[in-house]
Amino acid sequence: MSVKVGIAGAAGRMGRTLIEAVVNAGGLELAAAIESPDSPFLGVDAGDLAGSGQQGLSVAGDISAVLDRFEVLIDFTVPTATLAHVRACCGAGKRMVIGTTGFSPEQQAEIDAAAKKMAICQASNFSTGVNLCFELLERAALVLGEDSDIEIHEFHHRHKIDAPSGTALSMGEVVAQALGRDLSQVAVYDRHGQPGARAANTIGFTTQRGGDTTVIQAQAHAVVVLLQRVHPRRAV
Secondary structure (H helix, E strand, C coil), rough: CCCCEEEEEECHHHHHHHHHHHHHCCCCEEEECCCCCCCCCCCCCCHHHHHHCCCCCCCCHHHHHHEEECCEEEEEEHHHHHHHHHHHHHHCEEEECCCCCCCCHHHHHHHHCCCCCCHHHHCCCCHHHHHHHHHHHHHHHHHHHCCCCCCEEEEEEECCCCCCHHHHHHHHHHHHHHHHCCCHHHHEEEHHHHHHHHCCCCEEEEECCCCCCCHHHHHHHHHHHHHCCCCHCCCC
16 A cells, blocks of 8 residues: 655645655655645645646645645644644654754754654755765764864755754764764854854854755655655554
8 A cells, every 4th residue: 555645845845846756656645735824826736836747636724634634744844834743743643754954952852752752754864875974974073083173064055044954963963973072062153253263172164055956856755765665654
């Protein structure tokens, strides 16, 4: 039987790519598409949004209206929307794949608490190459130790709404943990004027936004492969 998948943020760049990926994937069924209540795409066929042909599935503006249609919800939206979806899915015994970034510590704590009651797969980036990079960063940090200054420079398309990106922050977390540091205490996100000499243990972040570069197709493919390999009905 096919896994019934719901997609939040269906009209967004990532949402449309996920719709296309799910429609074309074996073993998955596009069962729900959700947008914000004020979206101009409400009622539009989800397949038309993604250029995948009509699927006979209209975009809904309220998760409660489609909660009984899917088994797992893929959510790459914004923190407030994702948290609302977590609450709804937790109460209904659903599963979630979360790729949203930019959560505050309090918001992340709520997701962590929900993950004790429901199956949640969360990552700042699902791309295979990026996760390999995390592994390599940890090894590099352990080898180089305290002998190197660490700066993380990231570039994303102009549509990215959080900065630094979740991927960049995850890179910082990987390095900080490998070196026994607390990223919240050593991260430096902005330098201007005369901040003084660089402190030895800091991890710096610089951010650029522009153009239309994106890796959403790689992320969508990785999520689909995840659902194909780990059946949500067996998730714990």
